[in-house]
Amino acid sequence: MNYFMYISYIALLFCITMCVLHFLRLVKLGAPKDLSEESGNVPAGVLYSNTVAMLPNHKESAYMHLPTFTAGAMFHIGTFLALFCFVLLFFKAVWGFFFQHELLSLLVALYMWFSVCCGKGLIIKRVISKKLRPISNADDYISVSLTALFQFATALLFTTFAFHDFFSSEVPGWIIIVYFVVSTLLFFYLPFGKLKHAVYYFAARYHLGFFYGRRGTWPPKSKC
Amino acid sequence: MKEPTSQQLDNALSILRQNKDSKLLTHLNSCVHCGLCGTSCMYYLTTDDPKMMPAYKVDIVASIYRRYCTKFGKLFPAWVKAREINEYTIEEMIDALFGSCTMCGRCVKHCSIGVDIPFIVRTGRMMLAALDCVPDSLQATVNAAMETGNNMAIPTPEFVDTIQWMEEELQDELNDPEAKIPLDAPNKRLLYTLNPREPKFFPLSISAVAKIFYAAKESWTISTAMYDITNYAFFSGDNKKAGIIAQRLKDEVKKMGCDTLVLGECGHGSRAVRWEAPNWLGIKFDFKTLNLVELLGNYLREGRIKVDKSLNNQMFTIHDPCNISRNGGLVNELRFVINQCVENVVEMNPHGADSFCCGGGGGQLAMGEYNERRLKTGKLKADQIKATGAQVVITPCHNCVDQLMQLNATYKLGIKIKTVAEIVADALVIGN
Ligand code: SF4
Ligand code: SF4
Numbered sequence: 183m184n185y186f187m188y189i190s191y192i193a194l195l196f197c198i199t200m201c202v203l204h205f206l207r208l209v210k211l212g213a214p215k216d217l218s219e220e221s222g223n224v225p226a227g228v229l230y231s232n233t234v235a236m237l238p239n240h241k242e243s244a245y246m247h248l249p250t251f252t253a254g255a256m257f258h259i260g261t262f263l264a265l266f267c268f269v270l271l272f273f274k275a276v277w278g279f280f281f282q283h284e285l286l287s288l289l290v291a292l293y294m295w296f297s298v299c300c301g302k303g304l305i306i307k308r309v310i311s312k313k314l315r316p317i318s319n320a321d322d323y324i325s326v327s328l329t330a331l332f333q334f335a336t337a338l339l340f341t342t343f344a345f346h347d348f349f350s351s352e353v354p355g356w357i358i359i360v361y362f363v364v365s366t367l368l369f370f371y372l373p374f375g376k377l378k379h380a381v382y383y384f385a386a387r388y389h390l391g392f393f394y395g396r397r398g399t400w401p402p403k404s405k406c
Numbered sequence: 407m408k409e410p411t412s413q414q415l416d417n418a419l420s421i422l423r424q425n426k427d428s429k430l431l432t433h434l435n436s437c438v439h440c441g442l443c444g445t446s447c448m449y450y451l452t453t454d455d456p457k458m459m460p461a462y463k464v465d466i467v468a469s470i471y472r473r474y475c476t477k478f479g480k481l482f483p484a485w486v487k488a489r490e491i492n493e494y495t496i497e498e499m500i501d502a503l504f505g506s507c508t509m510c511g512r513c514v515k516h517c518s519i520g521v522d523i524p525f526i527v528r529t530g531r532m533m534l535a536a537l538d539c540v541p542d543s544l545q546a547t548v549n550a551a552m553e554t555g556n557n558m559a560i561p562t563p564e565f566v567d568t569i570q571w572m573e574e575e576l577q578d579e580l581n582d583p584e585a586k587i588p589l590d591a592p593n594k595r596l597l598y599t600l601n602p603r604e605p606k607f608f609p610l611s612i613s614a615v616a617k618i619f620y621a622a623k624e625s626w627t628i629s630t631a632m633y634d635i636t637n638y639a640f641f642s643g644d645n646k647k648a649g650i651i652a653q654r655l656k657d658e659v660k661k662m663g664c665d666t667l668v669l670g671e672c673g674h675g676s677r678a679v680r681w682e683a684p685n686w687l688g689i690k691f692d693f694k695t696l697n698l699v700e701l702l703g704n705y706l707r708e709g710r711i712k713v714d715k716s717l718n719n720q721m722f723t724i725h726d727p728c729n730i731s732r733n734g735g736l737v738n739e740l741r742f743v744i745n746q747c748v749e750n751v752v753e754m755n756p757h758g759a760d761s762f763c764c765g766g767g768g769g770q771l772a773m774g775e776y777n778e779r780r781l782k783t784g785k786l787k788a789d790q791i792k793a794t795g796a797q798v799v800i801t802p803c804h805n806c807v808d809q810l811m812q813l814n815a816t817y818k819l820g821i822k823i824k825t826v827a828e829i830v831a832d833a834l835v836i837g838n
Pocket of ligand 1: 243436437438439440441442443444460461464516517518519520521523
């Protein structure tokens, strides 16, 4: 068991290092060196891009596609929650520090099951949608499937934690092995496929805010 | 279609490898293929063809990037659908990037991530320019500007004749023989530019501007050598030629000794000069650039012109040119000017920064091979106009005017199309 666990921690370290490298590359390349005369305000544009412009009522991708948008948002929350749980387990393994609460574990498990369903829904939509086929590739399926599997493994583990002590002998060993194997695969894969949008997303919002902020489109001025 | 030479291939790929800042790398790696941008693009909305989705246009360029610029794509091309540049890919690129996108940017603000789709489309167009695969019709427009100084290849005597004719009309209308359209007059405050469609097809819009300048007692001139504001190399993706055209205009401002370059009623031309040219040329302009809408707004605020909105008493609606409103930040200024000059305005839905392109942008009007598709995508705009019940559509872009006139004829809208200068000129109160 330890063996699987330690490999997954190495994978996490690798993943973080690679993401930091992606990020540093972007930082090194820097902001656009735009020589045109600014007529707006870049910081205000970037702030708007990362706040109001992201609200569901400001994006057609959200308000015109509410079921998909909601499933995607829930699935992302599930991923962050699963990552948070993974880090908690790391604390438990390394320092023995953990706060165990049966009801909390059950709630985490329940949300994870729900989130897995959202992920499954997104995969099914990609498989059956004629519209998505031309823009999809194997990476799209693998990335979402791996993330959904990671959430599935977390759901499984936390369901058992709701009834047994962490890593007690009553927790089936195979569940723990599956959890760490899936985590390892996800962390090794993340920096290469589309999951690296975890880094690029923020850069894209920055550039969007830079563009519209500089030209005075964002934030929108009050009506004349 | 010929196979590209290795030199052409290198040139095209060097565009993807350029690293002057983090923008290109960001947008090539950001799309998550969610497909939620489709319903923000008029091409997809009017055809229902998945290949018209913004994400598809982005992916064509990004897939080449993955193939040649990422280790994963080089090792496992099938895994990430990484594409080679070959005849088939080039043909698809031409259709998707030239024939199916006006670079209007509407999809950008609605993308779930924030991918700058037209930026990637233009990057793809730059690659096609490097591969010598710009559609002939668009290239001919660029060549005309390079060879003659204006994209319609209007000979200078013909241009001068038209201006003189308009000057006579103006003098008659104002009953003042001193009313002028000054050509090549040095050391004036403003150098005014226009779209060559104006002297060719819409000369009255030149006399409308001249009438406003007369009322404002403006010091201005037009250069016979370089009056063309358009820059179709912006659309063809040829930065070198775009830079040459922009440099000529910049040199002309200096030569004429003017303080301010006024960007006439042309969306893409205004954008090319105002926002792109300094970057093509690698310099900050040491003169001011003002879009005509901004200049008119200043006149109205400063009281340099007086208007009476009751002179424009029909029902009006506004068409926002993408490069002036969404991509130029003038959504409110446009409305400020129009609201001062007309009594009744009914907005389209959506409008402003969310406005749909008329369908004629991105060089579409210059590319005859896509005419049928252009008019089909324009149906969205035609339906929007119809829904307002307006009798007149106002737009500060001659390219949009052209497309709107064709939509008017195709979809039998029964509307008039006017530029902002025409509306302001109609509302002017001169004298007393
Ligand atoms: S909405 Fe944005 S991220 Fe989603 S497919 Fe379209 S371009 Fe890509
Ligand atoms: S820029 Fe405009 S035409 Fe091009 S894909 Fe986006 S919405 Fe469609």
